[in-house]
Amino acid sequence: MNPEIPGLPDAVSDKAIGLWSQVEALLNDLLLPWRLYQLGIVVGIVLVAYLLRMVVAPRMHDWMRSLEGLAKWRMRVLVLLHRRIWLIATMLVAWGVVFVMRELTWPSRSYFVGLFATIVTAWFVVGLIARLIRNPLLRRVATWGAWIYVTLYYLELDDSFGRMLEGLALEFGEFRLTALAILKALVITALLFTGARLVSSATSNRIQGNEDLSPSMRVLAVKILQIVLYGAAFFIGLKSVGFDLTGLAVLSGAIGVGLGFGLQKVVSNLVSGVIILLDKSIKPGDVISLGETFGWINALTARYVSITTRDGKEYLIPNEDLITTQVVNWSHSNDYVRLDINFGAAYDDDPHDVRRLAIAAAKSVDRVLSIRPPVCHIVGFGDSSVDYVLRFWIRDPTEGLTNVRGGVFLALWDTFKENGINIPFPQREVRILGEIPKSPGVVLD
Incomplete structure (x- = not known):
């Protein structure tokens, strides 16, 4: 009978002990004489890769600083590779050692070295794919979660680790939220948001290039597309945890009533923004005057309109002001x-x-x-x-x-x-009538 781990429920304790048993068996396998030298080779690979990084990184940095006129996306790729020189060097050296060992010995003698090379390669691929996630916190969570998963997967510990996380749960009546479900939800949400962003960017470019639509309708179509995609990603992420969306609908209705009183201005600006996009009274590129502000419209957002004046100032005018006050649109129906x-x-x-x-x-x-x-x-x-x-x-x-x-x-x-045309200006002629009486102590020249 396995001893229990203090502080953990019995089910979780049993699964944690089972996971540790597998880890212990793996460590014991590594301590066998014919496996210890592979472990030493892995340590040597790490040290060689570190030395290569010390030599290559400064030279690559100086070379990157000497580049001029390089496209932004290419420079970003170079920066990404520069930050991962150690990982790239480890991966290349490891696979080179595996190839040599398999040519000189039989495959079992290089099993753990090959396993190490595979895991490092998986880490490198995960790091590249994770760069598609813009949010730093979400990207970091997804990266570390994927690194842990691929490591456990190749070490064949993923099932035991998953069962242990499944045992860590919070229960609310019939609803049960496990640590494994939370991790899955975070990874799925990160992937869905990344996919939504990529689809939104690609579709937005095509919509903005469609000359058959007016500028205001293009902005409205892009906003609706973004709301649908990101909303779907959020709700699918919740559904992956097992959250009941029916309860969420009731809760959101109650919250909406409460927020409606406190966020009247925000809601008014949102509705006004939709009205502006639908009636096409104002669109990007128009020249407008609003009070003392004169300039052209840069962008229409959900809450405000961005106006840039001739002196370079950018004003953020709430959408409600454009609906309720008088606006002079110098280019509404034509540019004359x-x-x-x-x-x-x-x-x-x-x-x-x-x-x-x-x-x-x-x-x-x-x-x-x-x-x-x-x-x-x-x-x-x-x-x-x-x-x-x-x-x-x-x-x-x-x-x-x-x-x-x-x-x-x-x-x-x-x-x-x-042509001798005179532009007159006001002139005043002062005439002094009569003599000025002399006062004592006053001398007139």
Whole structure:
């Protein structure tokens, strides 16, 4: 009868003792004379690989720093390989030793060395595949879990270890949650989330490249696809543990009622974001004005709209503000934008010449459209000048409005100067009537 392990239930204790018996048998097998030399060869392989790493790693690092203009994905591959030089060297040296030993001796003499080479190779493959998982914590859990599993699998200890984890469980009525189920759920969830991300990225690129869909519909389709894929990955992960999703639906309904009162603004922004995508009133690339903010839309997210101004500032405007306040969309139905410039000319200048020269000056600016020619009108007679308004059209508001206005003002200045048109400015004349009485102590020059 096997002794029990203190602190563990009887079933778990028996399974842990059975696992230890297998490990003990494996260790005893290694201590046989014809197996000890294989263990020594494995230690030698590890030391040789470490020496190779000390020689190769610095040189590879210097070589990588000398590379210029290399694609990002290639540099990432080089960094990934650089971090795993020891593992790669161990794998290559181990398989080389196995090949030589099998050529010189019979296979049983190299069994444990071959087993070590197989496990190291499995570790290397697991490390490469795990890089597809973006979340660092999830990637680390999946990597270590896979490393432990492949090690136990090749040592033929996986069944005993699985039975021991199956014995470690929490019970809630009829629901039983085991440590093995939790590990499976973590691995399955990591794989599903990775698959969902890969499918989402590939499909999103195709949707964004579809010119038949409007920009807002592309964003909406991508958001719906991501919600479906990641939601399915999450629920399948829960189902793999054996969690009853019916109970989750009831619980989520109760939680939703409570959160609805505390997250009204968040929900309002989410709903407003869906409305904006559906009615196509605002889409990526549009030029809008909202209060004092003027810029073009970079991205539409679930909670806010990203707007970049001409001075490089990026504003995150909540979706609700775009629904409830007045928004000027300069490129909603078309890209044509009319701009007005007010200026004045002296009363001595012929208004007909001023209007003709102002129109010619506006036409000389590159961004001013000729298909919608500029016009100039008199709008009033001021105290010091005749007041005019010059109107012209552009078709690229994303390139800025102030710069094109400045270009037209500069063209007006040059044209008026060449043709003798005066731009008046207010002048004041002060006249002193009569003599100024002299006060004691005041000297007037």
